[in-house]
Amino acid sequence: MLLELQGLSVTRRNRPVLSDINLTLDRHELVGLIGANGAGKSTLMETALGLLPVTAGHSNLAGMSAADRARKAAYLPQSREIAWPVSVEDLIALGRIPWPGSGRAAVDRAAIDAAIARMHLEPFRKRTAMRLSGGEQSRVLIARALAQETPLMLADEPIAGLDPAQQLACMRLFRELACEGHGLLVSIHDLGLAARFCTRLVLLAEGRIIADGAPQDVLGDELMQRAFQIRTQRIETEHGPLILPL
Numbered sequence: 001m002l003l004e005l006q007g008l009s010v011t012r013r014n015r016p017v018l019s020d021i022n023l024t025l026d027r028h029e030l031v032g033l034i035g036a037n038g039a040g041k042s043t044l045m046e047t048a049l050g051l052l053p054v055t056a057g058h059s060n061l062a063g064m065s066a067a068d069r070a071r072k073a074a075y076l077p078q079s080r081e082i083a084w085p086v087s088v089e090d091l092i093a094l095g096r097i098p099w100p101g102s103g104r105a106a107v108d109r110a111a112i113d114a115a116i117a118r119m120h121l122e123p124f125r126k127r128t129a130m131r132l133s134g135g136e137q138s139r140v141l142i143a144r145a146l147a148q149e150t151p152l153m154l155a156d157e158p159i160a161g162l163d164p165a166q167q168l169a170c171m172r173l174f175r176e177l178a179c180e181g182h183g184l185l186v187s188i189h190d191l192g193l194a195a196r197f198c199t200r201l202v203l204l205a206e207g208r209i210i211a212d213g214a215p216q217d218v219l220g221d222e223l224m225q226r227a228f229q230i231r232t233q234r235i236e237t238e239h240g241p242l243i244l245p246l
């Protein structure tokens with residue numbers, strides 16, 4: 001199992017924000033983490049990685065050294081802040097830091113080039129990352145996570161701020177990565193894209209998992225009403241389902 005969370009609970013400012021989270025994720029899975037704003041999606045990822053202390057429970061990643069964990073799991077945080085004026089290529093190369101050692105230069109170069117190609121960033125390679133548009137910066141940070149070449153990726157709203165074509169390309173790439181044997185946990189607000197690309201959905205409401213299963217089951221009327229207080233309409237198309245919030 002790439003990710004194993006057992007009985008995870010987190011309290012922030014004396015308020016429970018995650019309660020008794022049990023979640024596993026294996027290779028070949030693209031798991032969509034869905035839920036209303038404030039449901040606990042980012043907290044779940046940060047806690048799983050050991051970046052936030054738990055009140056109770058266990059994550060298989062949290063006890064590892066930072067270096068070991070960085071070779072197991074790449075993380076795309078929700079904040080897309082780029083703090084230094086480095087080139088796109090150099091920023092993506094930071095994804096290689098967990099893999100030190102001499103004689104690896106060629107391996108590093110291949111990983112960086114592959115990440116640039118997968119995110120279609122060739123034209124931006126020499127540009128200063130801070131001076132790209134918001135969506136372009138997001139793609140660079142996804143590429144940095146790809147260059148890390150980890151079995152597991154946790155990505156917090158990776159397609160937020162991307163244009164429709166880039167959203168599709170990104171979800172397609174994640175699905176491809178899952179097919180290749182990676183495992184991915186991706187928080188996402190677009191229920192249609194979640195239904196179309198994710199192999200499984202986990203629905204959070206007020207810090208609890210209220211559903212975990214096949215997308216068509218998790219996106220049922222009753223659960224959508226409970227999690228988002230909305231009705232949805234599902235429209236089947238030749239490209240997959242569309243989920244229309246009403």
Ligand SMILES: Nc1ncnc2c1ncn2[C@@H]1O[C@H](COP(=O)(O)OP(=O)(O)OP(=O)(O)O)[C@@H](O)[C@H]1O
Pocket residue numbers: 012013017035036037038039040041042043044078
């Ligand atoms: N630094 C913090 N201190 C205290 N409470 C926090 C902090 N960050 C988040 N919270 C609270 O924890 C809860 C879960 O927040 P979290 O960011 O995990 O939600 P989310 O599901 O990722 O939301 P969104 O869809 O808006 O990104 C919210 O009620 C939020 O107000």
